[in-house]
Amino acid sequence: MTWAEVLSNRHIQKRFWKLVASMCKGHLDNVRPLEDTRVVQARHTNKLSLRPNKFSNFHLSSICNPRFYNFVAVKLTIRKTANMREFSTKDSFVTNVQPQLDHSGHKITVVGVGAAGIGSAFSILTRSVSNDIALVDSAQDKLEGEALDLQHGSSFLHNARIVASTDYAVTAGSRICVLTAGARLKKGETRFDLLQRNVEIAKNIIPQLLKYSPDTILLIVSNPVDILTHIAWKISGLPKTRVIGSGTNLDSSRFRFLISQRLGIGLSSCHGWIIGEHGDSSVSMSQGFVCKH
Numbered sequence: 408m409t410w411a412e413v414l415s416n417r418h419i420q421k422r423f424w425k426l427v428a429s430m431c432k433g434h435l436d437n438v439r440p441l442e443d444t445r446v447v448q449a450r451h452t453n454k455l456s457l458r459p460n461k462f463s464n465f466h467l468s469s470i471c472n473p474r475f476y477n478f479v480a481v482k483l484t485i486r487k488t489a490n491m492r493e494f495s496t497k498d499s500f501v502t503n504v505q506p507q508l509d510h511s512g513h514k515i516t517v518v519g520v521g522a523a524g525i526g527s528a529f530s531i532l533t534r535s536v537s538n539d540i541a542l543v544d545s546a547q548d549k550l551e552g553e554a555l556d557l558q559h560g561s562s563f564l565h566n567a568r569i570v571a572s573t574d575y576a577v578t579a580g581s582r583i584c585v586l587t588a589g590a591r592l593k594k595g596e597t598r599f600d601l602l603q604r605n606v607e608i609a610k611n612i613i614p615q616l617l618k619y620s621p622d623t624i625l626l627i628v629s630n631p632v633d634i635l636t637h638i639a640w641k642i643s644g645l646p647k648t649r650v651i652g653s654g655t656n657l658d659s660s661r662f663r664f665l666i667s668q669r670l671g672i673g674l675s676s677c678h679g680w681i682i683g684e685h686g687d688s689s690v691s692m693s694q695g696f697v698c699k700h
């Protein structure tokens with residue numbers, strides 16, 4: 408029996424709509440008219456032609472609670488190739504189809520997809536800081552490649568949404584924007600040697616971020632990070648509570664690693680801080696490190 412035959416089989420249709428009716432109980436608070444674009448679109452593109460019919464006192468117009476409609480449409484598409492006998496069993500429909508993430512409310516943008524940017528994005532996703540990230544870089548090929556790597560691995564994440572573009576419109580609505588774009592250290596350079604280049608880059612990037620996410624928090628990583636954080640605060644005009652530098656977090660982490668190596672104990676039992684400016688002048692709180700379970 409072909410799919411078309413199944414759909415035109417009145418007996419099956421009757422059972423289907425009865426099933427829909429029974430499952431819709433309690434889902435009908437969000438009733439929308441038939442002209443709802445999703446419904447019209449789905450009816451035209453699905454090629455399933457599951458129109459309401461005389462066997463049903465139940466019409467698509469009255470079941471298009473978005474959550475429920477997704478469920479029906481997706482399940483029907485899947486069932487095209489499945490055993491048709493399953494079609495009429497309730498169990499075959501009782502599957503929770505997860506909609507694609509649209510607006511999470513906790514979007515994070517990472518500008519710059521070099522080592523620092525991709526490291527940040529990967530941590531954000533895998534540590535569940537957010538499952539909604541936007542990546543921006545001026546190097547289109549590199550951006551596409553890095554974004555695809557993350558997207559192709561996203562089945563290991565929780566319903567992640569990873570978008571990337573050289574156009575800052577993709578960053579719209581970000582709660583946090585992480586700035587890692589810019590020149591990196593070459594041999595013999597100090598972080599201060601990067602200042603002028605990275606200030607120019609920040610001047611170009613920050614207004615575009617604020618255009619699309621005026622309520623965002625800026626997190627500066629590019630070097631020299633502390634000076635650049637101050638300059639980013641000036642460029643952005645944001646309150647000081649919304650411009651944060653990564654400071655000596657990396658240095659403190661390195662410090663803890665070194666203590667752990669020297670003492671031969673687990674890193675999670677080693678605590679200590681590096682303070683001051685991220686760079687050659689930072690100092691360790693060497694009296695202050697503790698090792699505890």
Ligand SMILES: NC(=O)C1=CN([C@@H]2O[C@H](COP(=O)(O)OP(=O)(O)OC[C@H]3O[C@@H](n4cnc5c(N)ncnc54)[C@H](O)[C@@H]3O)[C@@H](O)[C@H]2O)C=CC1
Nearest residue numbers: 519520521522523544545546588589590591628629630657
């Ligand atoms: N604060 C910290 O603890 C750390 C800071 N950094 C700093 O972060 C920055 C990036 O380091 P890496 O990722 O290793 O460098 P990288 O060279 O691997 O990546 C930099 C990325 O920025 C992009 N970029 C350059 N100009 C741009 C622009 N105008 N708009 C958009 N994208 C642009 C490049 O295309 C590149 O993909 C450097 O300044 C580095 O010193 C790096 C590691 C730790």
Ligand SMILES: CC(=O)C(=O)O
Nearest residue numbers: 592598630657658685
């Ligand atoms: C690049 C840099 O600032 C660091 O690795 O500490």
